[in-house]
Every structure is written in structure tokens, then in C-alpha cells.
Amino acid sequence: MMFVHFAVRNIRAYRNRSLVTILLLALTTTMLVFATAFMDGSHAKMLSNAVEIYPGYIQITHRDFRDKPSLDNLIFDTGSVRRVVATTPGIAAFAPRFESFVLFAGDAKAVGGMLTGIEPAAEKKLSRLAASLTRGAYLEEGDGNRLYLGYELARRLKVEVGERLSFVGTGVDSSFAADTLVVKGIFNTGLFDFDATAAFVDKGYFDRIMMAENHATHFIVLPADPREADPVAADLNSRLGPDYLAESWRTTMEGLVQAMLVDSIFGYLTLAVIFIVIFFVVLIYTWLTVFARMREIGVLRAVGTRPGQILRMLVAESMLLALGSVVLGGIIGGVLAWYFHHHPICFSFSEEQFKQYGLAASSMPTAFAPLVILRDMAVMFVLAVGSTLYPIVKANRVRPIEAIHHV
Amino acid sequence: MSRVLLRIALASLGRRRSRSLLVVIMIVMSLWGLLAMEGLYDGMTEQVIDNAIRSDSGDISIFADGYRSDPGLHRLIANPAEIAAVLDADRRIKSHVQRLRQDGLIATAHYARNGAILGVDLAAEERHGQLAAYLHKGVYDFGEKRRGALVGSRLAAKMKVKVGDKIVLSAQNRDNEVTALALRITGILKTNNMALDDSAVFIDLAKAREMLMVAEGVSRISILLHDRRQVDAVRQVLQAELPEREVRGWDQLYPALMQGREMMAVFNLITSLLVFCVAALGIFGVVLVSVLERLREFGIMLAIGTTFAEIRAMVFVESFVLGLSGYLGGALLGGLTLLYFSRYGLDLSMFSAGLDAFGMDAVTYALIRPGYFLTALAAVSGATLISVLLPLRVLRKARPIEAINRI
């Protein structure tokens, strides 16, 4: 305990060094806590956006569909899948979809796109399609040939709500399928590519035209807790048997997941460069104060203090400083993370970029996760104390007589 | 400054060898990290830009008036030969190619997707942007009867097609009638230009003319310059010479990439500023202590006829020797690192799915710009200068002569 007392005295005596050290370490901790919160938060937001707008947390397909998405590998019996999914625990909602690529033709132009049959009521819970409505109205069951399409696709086809267009596609039996559609609503999800190609009709109508009764390309499943997507998918796999494959978003959107990882890696690399310099400065300041106290250390040694005791005193000092700084930085970083969690940061200036990468978001919340903040604080504490050890050990090796005469 | 003062400056650094070394190492590390980071990040950014320019936009593109907001076969450049003559006359222009484009549907027996049909002259494209370098699989050739097609990698992946597979392209021809053309995939291109990889099917220009019933005229003329920095100047000249055409620079065609480059520059600047501010703090601490602990020494030097200006010069020399040694070490290590990565590249193929999502190559080649080293030199000098000023003020105020009589 005496060492702590001593350490506190010294921290106060060498106020400038203490101040610089605390400020630097607190700044570093704030930066780390905030950068982590920002990266985690923005990545989670981008992913959840990308997942929730349309693809969904879990997809069930025929086992060969992902490798060979042909009409031979459809889900041919939606009823049986429906029964299995309905009895699986931990699932909030689910619905089948049938996606088909067709050529849309307006008065002046033909544009390729994706026509999908959906169950409008169930889809409302599964994706943000209904919420992305900008003009007209969302679909309802029994809507017939009424179409709900992306704003960019509508722009390209030069059609408005209430206007007609036609499509040409391939039915499930590989027959030629074509009909006239009427625009019911237009949506804007913010995913540029999606808005430029996607269009939806009620699945009842779709099934008639495409001869797709009881068929689907895939099911979308929303787990009660999205974080449980992986175990729920595993559970579904065991219940559905070998003919079907349930995959969570981590697999279906592997590219995006990895992209976020790459982004984090570069983020941490940049922080590392900054941190290395900061720790050098902390090391240098510790060095300067420890050596400025050489005579004092010599006197302490001369009156019988053991090197171990001096070591403990100096380490206690740097631990106290580090603790203070880390707590201060953790609080500031935590408050920032909390604030921007509730007031997302706006990135209107880089909208173009987000659009290019298909990330439908220009405002990013930070993640506020106390455990992660504590982890970052612990990391900083260890690094901070670590960077003071070298000068402390080095100073302690000097013989008492040299220390006393140190100039 | 007299040699004896220089000698004192150097000897004083040597007297506190470990301390001086710490400062030098600090600067070396920070510079090394910053240079490596800057070169690699710029390498990434420029690579993405270069891919877009070579594969698509050129440094400058020429379109028919109104084509960009309403693309189609009704807005073609009718007299490409005349424009080619204009371009050939400008010596700043390295090469130019003509392309015909129409959006349409790409289909296999079971699967269809919308895409961009691009009629090109492979030999001319190779001379122009070395398109063959982007060949991922297969051959860079349309075959003897020119019934081959080169498909974008992401499009191929989505459609699950490989080299040798048959695809059918359908699109509206000049008379607004849907025509189809069956081709065999001879190669797959991976340009990492997402817009292209996602949707492009390159076919022979003559075949495209035949299919789309376009005897003459092209959608776009893409131009490469000898020096990319002249984009704006050349663009303005061409626009003046071709008032009936849209002449656009790559930065106007890919605003997201320009934005990305600017954001990277800002990001690098902020990081560098932060690092150098912290490093300046480190140098400051050491200079301050080394000035304060030599007060008596300076007092005696002043007493026996040294001027304050000479003492000041000496302190400057000491600091700049530290700063410049750090600079040399850091520039050397950073330069070597960049040299290595510019030659062998940084292989991140383990994250290739993530990099693809960003449109980045799996192997990043670092850039080495003389500017990095000049900016770093200015930054180190600036940091050193700032960190010396305050200690010198302190020195003047401390009245070193009075310190002579203190012991």
C-alpha cells in the first residue's frame, strides 16, 4: 500500500508528465473505443440493411439451386417445406418467393429485369419492400397483373403508376410466358442495382402465368432473434432433410461480410500506426521522468530500498496513470458511441460511393456495446503499462552510486 | 555556425544516446507506417480507378448528345471516322476505341439476366487499354466465325456459366424489334470494374452491328491520354471542337471513384496530421528536458562569449539531427517497403470475396510518389520546428546565466 501512496505523490509531483501521459492515453482510448464502435456499428447497419431490404436472414433452396439455379432445381413442393418451417421453433415469419428473369417492355423500350412472385402479406414482415414505397400502393393478395417495381426500373421503362407494360419470360415448364402488367406502386430501397431491376407481383398471379403452382425458387425465413440466424438455419437443415438447403445471411452474403472484415482490418491497421507513435511518446515521457528521478532512486536504494520495491513503486505509478486515462478515455469514447448510436452520423457527401457499393445507407449509427468498450479499455491498459516497463526496468538496473551521481 | 558548436550539439545527443535513439526510432516507425499506408491505400484507390478507365470510361469518353441520360440506339455518334481524325491530330491522345452498346437479356437454357451487350474490336481494345490482361478464363478471342463472347466474371458467376457454354442474347434492334443472337462463351473477363463485371457481354463489333441493324455509328468513343493529369485540358479542347457531342472525363463518368480518391486523400491527411502532432509532442518533451538539464552549461557558454543566437542554432541543430535521422530511416524503410509492394504486391486474395465487393484487385500494388517523401520531410521538419520553439522560449526565460551560480 505504501507504494500506491508513494506513486500518487509522484504523479502529483511530476504534474506535466502525468498530464501529457493521461491526455495521450485518454485520447488513444477514446479513439479506439469510438473507432471500434463506429466500424462495428456501420458494418452492422450496412449488413442489416443489405440483409433486411430483400435477401433475408435465412434462405431455403433446393440443395443444388445455388450451384445451378435452373428450373430443374426449384422447390417443387412448397407445402411440405411450409409445414416443416411452421413447426420449427424460433421463427418469426416465412414465405416462398419465385424469382424469374424476364424482359420488360414499355412503349419505347425493353429492359431486362427480375420478376418475382411474392406473398404480399407475409413479405411485409420479411423485407422492407412494403416500407420502401414511394408512389402508388404496395401489393395485396389477389392483385392479379398489378406490378410493384423499383423507381430506376420504372424510369428506364418510362412508366408511371397506372400505366401498362408487358413482359416476356420463361414458364416453369420452359414454355413461353408473356402478359400485360399495370403499375400499382413504385419503391425505392436505396440499393441502386436492386431498384433498377426488381419488380414484384402477387404469387397467386405469378403461379398461374408461369405455371408455378406450389413451386418456389426459395423461402425466406426471419428468425425471432436475427442473431440466432446460424443455429436456426442449422436446425432447419436437420428438419428439412437432404433435399433442401437452409443458409444464413453469413453464407449467402459472404462477399459483403468479408468486405466489412477487410474494412475493419484496414481501419485497425491505420489505428495501429497512430498508436505506435503514441506509445513511443508515452515511453519517452516515462523515460524522461524516470531518469530525471535518478538521484532520488539512488537515494532510495542507498537507504535500503530493494530494486523490486522501487520497481513496484514505479509500476504502481504507471498503472495508476494508465487506469485513470483508460477510464477517462473509455467514458468519453463510450459517451460518443452512445450518443451517435442514438443520433446516427450522416454521410450525405459520400452517397455516390455508398450507391456504388450497393450500401443503402448514408447515415451510420455507432454500436454501443459496453463489453466491447471494456475490452478496448483493457487492451489499452495493458499496452499503456507495457510501454512504460522498458524505461522503468532500465532505470532500476543502474547501481545506486551511479544513480546518486547521475547528472 | 562554428564547428565547435556543431561538435557540442552532436556530442550532446551522443551523451543521452538511448534517449536520442528513442526519438529517432519513434520518428522512423511513424514515418514507415505512414508511408507504407499511404502508398498502399493510394495504390488501391488508383488501381480501382485505373481498372474503370482501362476497361470502360477511358480518360475521356465521347457520346452523342443526350446519350447519357437516355441511352439507346437512337442516339449514336453517326460519324465516328470524322471524330477519329480529330482525335488522331491531338498528340496528347495515346489511343481511342469505338464501342457499340445496347442493354438486353442474357439467357441460358434455364436462366436469364439483364446485361449490357458491348460490340468491340478486341485487337483495338488490347492496344487501347490492354483488355486481354483482364482475361480470367478462356481465350481473348471471338473465334474464327466470330461467334464467341467474353462475359463479365460476376455475370458469369450469377448465371453459373463457364467457358464453352452457349448463351442467347436478346435486345431491341434499331427498329425497336427484339432480335436474338446465340453465341458461345470463349472467355471470362474480370476487370474488377463492378459495373462491367456485373453485366457486360463483349461481342464482335461487326456481329453487334449485324444483330442491332446498325450499319454505322457507335455509342461511345473511349480515349486514353499519355498523361492522365491532362484530362481536363484535353476534354475542354475536344468539347469545343465537338460541340454536338458529350465529352466527359472519367471523373464525371465515375463520380464515386473521384469521391473515393478525395476521401482517401483527406483520410491520409488526417492520419498524417495526427501522427505528426503526437510525434511533435515526443520530440518536444525530449528537447525541453535536454535544454533544462543543460541550463548551467548554456549559462557558462553565454558567460564566455557565446551569443544566444548561437545557442539557439545549436538547439536547432540537435533537434533537426534527431528529426532528419528519423526521417532518413523512416523514408528508407518506408521506401523499401513500398518498393517491395510495388513490385510484388500485397496479396489479399484470402479476402477476395470481400475485395470483389469493393471492386478491388486481390493483389494491391503500392504506389511510390516523390510527393510522399517531400510531404513527409516537410511534416518532420515542421514537427521538429514546432517542438523546439517552446523549449527555446523556456530557455530564454530561465536566464541561464543565473543558473551558473546555482549548484
Added chain:
Amino acid sequence: MDSSFLETRQLCKIFAPHQAAAVQALADIDLAIHRGEFAVLSGPSGSGKTTLLNIIGGLDGASSGTVILDGITVTELAEKELSRLRRDHIGFVFQAYNLIPVLTARENIEYVMRLQGRSHEECRRRGEEVAAKLDIGALLDKLPNQLSGGQQQRVAVARAVAGKPKLILADEPTANLDSKSAANLMDMMQQLNEDEGITIVFSSHDPQVISKAKHSIVLRDGKVAANEHLA
């Protein structure tokens, strides 16, 4: 003899003049020292010896009064001119630790001459000449911390003399030395005074050292208590 080589007129020094704790360190000091003299300032601690030497050498300013050195009014010079004056015309020796620690004895001795801009050969020749007189010729390549106190002080004297100043000011040069080294140092300084004709003013409170001087000035409470020429 030139009577006005070093003169002080009505010299006053007050420390912290505007505060309650103001101290009158020197009061109306009138002194005249002739060229070539070997003069001593003595008196108890706090009598003003160091302050007087500092003002004469331009290290400190006077509150009022003037110092005239060989026709130059020292008390009117700017900082830069003072530096030049000290470099070219005055040599200093202090109580202790007054060598530049990173320079060898030779470099310390040559330091002032180098500042004066003398040639390498001249510095070397003169340095060795002075070192020989002070009996430190064998120690020239050692660093200060390798020398004893007496040796260091002889190097300091050599440095003060080497630049051929008109005046050497020495503040308690023997205070940190044992009596044998002290006597030794004083003998050498006396010899230099005679050989080179340099005026030397030093302070001391050691009677043995004081007795070597030819002109004794005694200060008490900032005033001249005695001023006598000895035989």
C-alpha cells in the same frame, strides 16, 4: 599606468526592486582598477562579490551607475554586444562545473578562440602554449568528468586566458579545491598575470588566497568597506 582601465561609478544593484522583499545587493560602488592588476574582492557570503563580478562582466545588469572597461561603457551595451565583449575581452572562471561536459580539455580551451574565428593552427598552438603554462599539457584529450576538480579548474583558467582577454574575472575559483590545489592554481594565475599582462579580478574568502593579491577590495553589505593596494 592607465588609471581608467576598469571603473565603476555609483554602481547600485537592487534585487526585486518593486517588491517588499527588495534587497540592495550593491550600493554606490566606486572602484578603479588599473591595467595589469591582480585584484581580489573579499568579504563574507552575501556581501555582493558575485553580483559585482557579474555586473562588471555584463552577465547581469546594474540598477543604476556605470561600468567602464577600457573606455567601453559596459552598462550601456546590448545583449549581443555584451556577448562579443565577453568573447573578445573578458575571460571567466567560475566556482565549479564550468567546463562544457561534452568537449575534451583541448576543445574547452580552444572554445573561445574558435568563437573568435581564429585559425585551426593558431587555436592549437595557443591552446598548447597555455596548457603548458598551467601544467595540463598531458590532459588535453580527456573529458571533464575524467579530470579532478583542480585539473578542471586549471582547464577553465586556460580557456579564460587562451582568447587573450584584457580582463579575467574569477568568482571563487578555489572554493571547491583543497588547499594545495588552491595555492597551486593561484600561483599559476599570478604567473599568467605577470607573463601576459592580463588584468585579473577574483573573489575569495580564503585568507591564504587573498594574501596573494596586490589590490584588495573588501565588500560588506554591498558597500566597499576597504580598498587598499598592497606591496
